[in-house]
Amino acid sequence: EAGVAQSPRYKIIEKRQSVAFWCNPISGHATLYWYQQILGQGPKLLIQFQNNGVVDDSQLPKDRFSAERLKGVDSTLKIQPAKLEDSAVYLCASSSLQNTEAFFGQGTRLTVV
Amino acid sequence: AQSVAQPEDQVNVAEGNPLTVKCTYSVSGNPYLFWYVQYPNRGLQFLLKYITGDNLVKGSYGFEAEFNKSQTSFHLKKPSALVSDSALYFCAVRDGAGNKLTFGGGTRVLVKP
Numbered sequence: 003e004a005g006v007a008q009s010p011r012y013k014i015i016e017k018r019q020s021v022a023f024w025c026n027p028i029s030g031h032a033t034l035y036w037y038q039q040i041l042g043q044g045p046k047l048l049i050q051f052q053n054n055g056v057v058d059d060s061q062l063p064k065d066r067f068s069a070e071r072l073k074g075v076d077s078t079l080k081i082q083p084a085k086l087e088d089s090a091v092y093l094c095a096s097s098s099l100q101n102t103e104a105f106f107g108q109g110t111r112l113t114v115v
Numbered sequence: 116a117q118s119v120a121q122p123e124d125q126v127n128v129a130e131g132n133p134l135t136v137k138c139t140y141s142v143s144g145n146p147y148l149f150w151y152v153q154y155p156n157r158g159l160q161f162l163l164k165y166i167t168g169d170n171l172v173k174g175s176y177g178f179e180a181e182f183n184k185s186q187t188s189f190h191l192k193k194p195s196a197l198v199s200d201s202a203l204y205f206c207a208v209r210d211g212a213g214n215k216l217t218f219g220g221g222t223r224v225l226v227k228p
Binding site: 035037045050057058093102106107108 | 119121157158160164214215216219220
């Protein structure tokens with residue numbers, strides 16, 4: 003069984019530019035998560051989807067971050083415009099049911115300069 | 116709001132000695148509890164979970180965890196640590212309604228030969 007795929011693995015952009023991350027969850031997994039992990043901290047949930055509907059986006063900075071999962075499978079997370087404090091690893095995860103473990107991709111390391 | 120506390124930033128242990136990583140949680144209703152491990156430049160790997168049933172749960176790589184409802188704790192344990200267990204460990208909680216998966220700040224484990 004293939005794992006959660008994320009791309010790109012690394013991205014360096016200048017502040018005020020835009021960037022997008024892509025995630026392909028494990029086949030058949032209805033729940034998809036995007037987390038932000040700042041160096042030295044635990045992952046912080048940005049948004050959680052159940053199929054193509056949003057379950058929780060309470061910690062998503064909606065003035066600059068957006069995410070979509072149009073067909074209930076792949077998802078993209080976008081930042082526009084980026085700030086220096088957005089430098090972090092962005093992790094995508096998926097699970098088959100809301101009460102089972104989540105499986106994580108390798109993440110995208112974003113550096114904003 | 117649900118939360119997870121990992122009171123130790125780092126745990127040092129000699130190889131062959133028992134390892135314990137502490138975790139306490141706060142959540143409404145019955146908790147679903149998880150432990151993950153993160154190696155450098157990698158995503159999070161699932162170790163074990165508690166959903167219901169026996170308070171002692173066994174997971175991957177010889178790890179186990181004990182659920183204590185009265186103390187709201189879910190400590191991770193390994194009877195004999197290996198140098199290869201050196202990594203970052205995260206505890207996570209989800210409430211019974213299947214809402215968001217919240218992580219603790221992480222504990223770095225260093226196993227010395």
